[in-house]
Amino acid sequence: MDRVLYGREAVLQRTGLAARLIGLGGEGFARVPYEHGDDPPVVVFTGGRGMGKTALLKQLRTTYKLATPLALVDCARIEPPADHGPGWTEVTGALAELAVQLSPRVTGAKPVQFPRLSLGLVAVASTGWTQEDEERAQRDLQRLGPVLSTVDATKGAATNWVTKVLTKLAATFADAAAPLAGLLAEATVETVLEEVFGRVQQRSESWYGAYRNAGGRGKAGLQQLAVDFEQGGRRRREAEDFLVAALVEDLGQAYKGLTRVGTRRGRPVLLLDNAHGELGRRLVEPILRARHDGRRDKVVVFAASRLREHEGLRHAHRLRLPETAHRAAAPRGGDVTSGILAVDLTPLSPAQTQAAFDRLDPSGLTPPDLARGVHRLTGGRPLGVMLLGQAAAEAPRAVRPRLTPGALLDLTVELREDAPPVAVAPALLGALLPQPRTEPFTVLAAAHDEESARLLARTRLHTESRDGDMALQVRDRLRAEDWPEGPEHFVADPLLRALLLHRLRFGDADHPHHAAWRAVHETLHAHYRRDADLPYRLFHELALGRVEGAVSHLRATFPEPDVVGWLGRLRFVASAPYPRDPHAAGPDPRRAVALGQQAPGRLPDGLDAESTALHLSVRRLLHAVWLLTDPLALPDDEVTEKLAHELRQLSGRHLTGNSPLWDAATHWPRDIHAWRRPSLPPGREDGV
Numbered sequence: 001m002d003r004v005l006y007g008r009e010a011v012l013q014r015t016g017l018a019a020r021l022i023g024l025g026g027e028g029f030a031r032v033p034y035e036h037g038d039d040p041p042v043v044v045f046t047g048g049r050g051m052g053k054t055a056l057l058k059q060l061r062t063t064y065k066l067a068t069p070l071a072l073v074d075c076a077r078i079e080p081p082a083d084h085g086p087g088w089t090e091v092t093g094a095l096a097e098l099a100v101q102l103s104p105r106v107t108g109a110k111p112v113q114f115p116r117l118s119l120g121l122v123a124v125a126s127t128g129w130t131q132e133d134e135e136r137a138q139r140d141l142q143r144l145g146p147v148l149s150t151v152d153a154t155k156g157a158a159t160n161w162v163t164k165v166l167t168k169l170a171a172t173f174a175d176a177a178a179p180l181a182g183l184l185a186e187a188t189v190e191t192v193l194e195e196v197f198g199r200v201q202q203r204s205e206s207w208y209g210a211y212r213n214a215g216g217r218g219k220a221g222l223q224q225l226a227v228d229f230e231q232g233g234r235r236r237r238e239a240e241d242f243l244v245a246a247l248v249e250d251l252g253q254a255y256k257g258l259t260r261v262g263t264r265r266g267r268p269v270l271l272l273d274n275a276h277g278e279l280g281r282r283l284v285e286p287i288l289r290a291r292h293d294g295r296r297d298k299v300v301v302f303a304a305s306r307l308r309e310h311e312g313l314r315h316a317h318r319l320r321l322p323e324t325a326h327r328a329a330a331p332r333g334g335d336v337t338s339g340i341l342a343v344d345l346t347p348l349s350p351a352q353t354q355a356a357f358d359r360l361d362p363s364g365l366t367p368p369d370l371a372r373g374v375h376r377l378t379g380g381r382p383l384g385v386m387l388l389g390q391a392a393a394e395a396p397r398a399v400r401p402r403l404t405p406g407a408l409l410d411l412t413v414e415l416r417e418d419a420p421p422v423a424v425a426p427a428l429l430g431a432l433l434p435q436p437r438t439e440p441f442t443v444l445a446a447a448h449d450e451e452s453a454r455l456l457a458r459t460r461l462h463t464e465s466r467d468g469d470m471a472l473q474v475r476d477r478l479r480a481e482d483w484p485e486g487p488e489h490f491v492a493d494p495l496l497r498a499l500l501l502h503r504l505r506f507g508d509a510d511h512p513h514h515a516a517w518r519a520v521h522e523t524l525h526a527h528y529r530r531d532a533d534l535p536y537r538l539f540h541e542l543a544l545g546r547v548e549g550a551v552s553h554l555r556a557t558f559p560e561p562d563v564v565g566w567l568g569r570l571r572f573v574a575s576a577p578y579p580r581d582p583h584a585a586g587p588d589p590r591r592a593v594a595l596g597q598q599a600p601g602r603l604p605d606g607l608d609a610e611s612t613a614l615h616l617s618v619r620r621l622l623h624a625v626w627l628l629t630d631p632l633a634l635p636d637d638e639v640t641e642k643l644a645h646e647l648r649q650l651s652g653r654h655l656t657g658n659s660p661l662w663d664a665a666t667h668w669p670r671d672i673h674a675w676r677r678p679s680l681p682p683g684r685e686d687g688v
Helices: 015-023 052-064 090-102 115-127 134-143 152-157 160-175 181-195 199-210 220-233 234-254 280-290 352-362 372-378 384-395 407-411 425-431 439-442 449-461 470-478 494-506 515-527 530-542 550-555 563-573 590-595 608-628 637-653 658-671
Strands: 041-044 070-074 269-273 300-306 318-319 338-346
Touching: 015 052, 015 070, 015 280, 015 300, 041 160, 041 280, 052 070, 052 269, 070 090, 090 234, 090 280, 090 300, 090 658, 115 134, 115 181, 115 199, 115 220, 115 234, 134 160, 160 181, 181 199, 199 220, 199 234, 220 234, 220 384, 234 280, 269 280, 280 300, 318 352, 318 515, 352 372, 352 384, 372 384, 372 494, 384 425, 407 425, 407 494, 407 590, 439 449, 449 470, 449 515, 494 515, 515 530, 530 550, 530 563, 550 563, 550 608, 563 608, 563 658, 590 608, 590 637, 608 637, 637 658
Parallel strands: 041 300, 041 338, 070 269, 269 300, 318 338
Antiparallel strands: none
16 A cells, blocks of 8 residues: 655655656656756755655555656665675676666566676676686575576576586686686676677667777677676776766657557656665766766666765755755756755645544544644654654554553554554654664763763763764764754754653663663752752752752742743753653653642742742742643643743832743743744743
């Protein structure tokens, strides 16, 4: 069943970006006028993990696989065959896979053949063969069977041609003073041409006459190709680039001379996932260079890059996804990379998140604000929205009315029908941060900046690495994954930080002690000893479940003239992660405190009646802000009204700064209802 990709209509709709580049509408494959004529850009979808790049490429494959030649390759998952020879590289492996996927028959057209690419792969496969290792040559040749089958399915699938190649190689070894890549390539190519290629396909050999030093002679070009490939370095890159050109040329030949019934109706499509790595660039750059030099082709390339600021995109024309719905301008400039259209995948909107939840769980039993709360937590990251939406749909019916974003992280979800359900939080964290060891990230997620992260690395992670500063290693890995950076948290992305803190809290299965959580926050609490660092110390006290220190400080400093600074400290301290218990039933404990429904316990000594009233008011206000701004909780109208009431009451208590408090009583509830962080000064639009 096709996935519903909310917010991706700009690419997938009937006249969307894909249809205009491929020339076919997604439904019914009606013809669509080509955008950019015979010079389409390479489209690169950019976005971090969980932004839906892979899902979008897979949906493009599902939509067009029966209409036009198409192949999807994950450039990060080209697995080397066991005991391969030196003639295999990631580039040759990817090209072979692309050819096999592109070759099958599609509606109204015969299969695509790849004679030029086959000859090139055969030539470079011979690199490094020796007379003493006939088995390796045999294995390498047999692996080329699927590619040769695109030329002749019957002959390519047979194995007798392999035996004849080996026989000719033996004679070549006997006649040569030393095994040379060019001679082996010539012997191998000659036999393949005789045994697999028909008379028409044999002419494809002449295409290699354009290779370096070939002088128009195809055999000489293939020999030189093998020699360059064996040499490595720059020469190997030139040989691999020519093999990419061979794939493109074979695709172009499949579109020539088709004027009667059976004419191909759409351009061929290459889908390259994780193309920001070296392999992706090695496949895309030869196409870009050829187009920059004026050589046109029929290939539509959609690639995905996890990195937006990538060297290969330095001169790309950039658009946001919605801007490509009807037209996608991509003017070619003087640089090769100007042939790229970089399309930034945008997060899902709140409305799209709600639509996803409604589709996943039409029962409507979950809280009305749950989808919006998930949007706040995930920032609209599609992977997070879909996984948490699925978890809500699969939750027991009796549990659904009480669900919160935090409760969703505690659930399990069935990702595959043939596998047992998995825990939501670890599954989502593993998808967003696929690292062999997540403990360093988990510990450092509690840090505020590089200084506090280094402290945690020295005290809590001293056995993790002997290769330098672990905090800087984690920072660099997050940057390499294109995670955002921010001023208040070492791990700035709210969803990633929430998942890592969830693991810190519950990963050691040490309920109710939560030893790892306590150790990390106690370390940071002890670190912030200076008076100027007091808000940080109080932040970690709240994370440890100790509230009275923050209440006392806020009460004692309330009369000071800098009321906006006081509100900022309140907001910062109340942003501390709440020390939740797993699968806790019933209302959030902070709610009763915020509403004044829970006895305060022992009050500090020496308070008079007025100070006591102020202390209790601040205590209620702190818990209200703590609850209402928690991304793992849901807003509460009654608590929001209580928040406004407490701020108005405090406004009347302050001798000089009552205006900011009164404004906060008006604007902070508005910010909360709009799912924004409480603004400072109250009412400031950017919420700083």
